Amino acid sequence: AQSVSQHNHHVILSEAAxxxxxxxxxxxxxxxxxxxxxxxxxxxxxxxxYFSGDPLVKGIKGFEAEFIKSKFSFNLRKPSxxxxxxxxxxxxxxxxxxxxPTFGRGTSLIVHP
Amino acid sequence: xxxxxxxxxxLVRGEGQKAKLYCAPIKGHSYVFWYQQVLKNEFKFLISxxxxxxxxxxxxxxxxxSAKCLPNSPCSLEIQATKLEDSAVYFCASSQGSxxxxxxxxGTRLTVL
Numbered sequence: 001a002q003s004v005s006q007h008n009h010h011v012i013l014s015e016a017a018x019x020x021x022x023x024x025x026x027x028x029x030x031x032x033x034x035x036x037x038x039x040x041x042x043x044x045x046x047x048x049x050y051f052s053g054d055p056l057v058k059g060i061k062g063f064e065a066e067f068i069k070s071k072f073s074f075n076l077r078k079p080s081x082x083x084x085x086x087x088x089x090x091x092x093x094x095x096x097x098x099x100x101p102t103f104g105r106g107t108s109l110i111v112h113p
Numbered sequence: 114x115x116x117x118x119x120x121x122x123x124l125v126r127g128e129g130q131k132a133k134l135y136c137a138p139i140k141g142h143s144y145v146f147w148y149q150q151v152l153k154n155e156f157k158f159l160i161s162x163x164x165x166x167x168x169x170x171x172x173x174x175x176x177x178x179s180a181k182c183l184p185n186s187p188c189s190l191e192i193q194a195t196k197l198e199d200s201a202v203y204f205c206a207s208s209q210g211s212x213x214x215x216x217x218x219x220g221t222r223l224t225v226l
Contacts, residue, residue: 043117043218088153090156099211100146101158101215103148103155103156105154106153
């Protein structure tokens with residue numbers, strides 16, 4: 001069965017620090033990859049997605065993610081976080097041929113002002 | 114509408130009671146998905162619809178859970194005879210196509226006492 005691992009469950013940063021959240025998946029074939037964010041009290045929103053093409057994907061709010069096929073990874077990055085980035089971040093993976101995303105357990109990010 | 118709407122926001126039921134949750138997908142989206150998130154863990158896929166037809170119900174505990182998407186009505190997820198372990202946030206999502214980005218609703222928090 002496919003699994004999605006987010007190794008950092010809780011991350012605490014100060015404003016302006018750089019962020020990298022890990023996401024690894026276990027499926028070896030074609031995948032579609034997503035990062036979702038859930039701000040406190042709000043619903044899940046899509047930050048960015050990768051289907052094909054340039055493995056470095058730019059998303060909203062200054063986020064980016066890099067698909068490294070050889071490492072089965074899709075890590076999320078932001079060079080300088082803000083207090084407003086405090087949220088839960090979920091990685092999700094659709095394996096080729098399946099439209100049902102498998103979600104990671106999420107990473108809780110707290111940014112101190 | 115422009116957003117996925119879910120009602121109610123919160124639902125409290127005694128063990129053994131029935132619970133019914135509703136979801137209105139974004140207008141023009143033909144796919145609806147239901148997920149269960151227990152204790153901020155990963156999202157568990159329950160069921161999906163293509164218009165009013167069940168597309169995939171591999172995640173549904175069929176003995177107590179049922180779901181419908183009828184024309185011109187919100188979709189619904191019903192739990193007969195709720196159990197304590199059904200306490201979770203239930204998310205609905207909709208998309209234009211089965212492989213497209215899913216747009217999530219705010220969720221319904223079900224508490225079974």
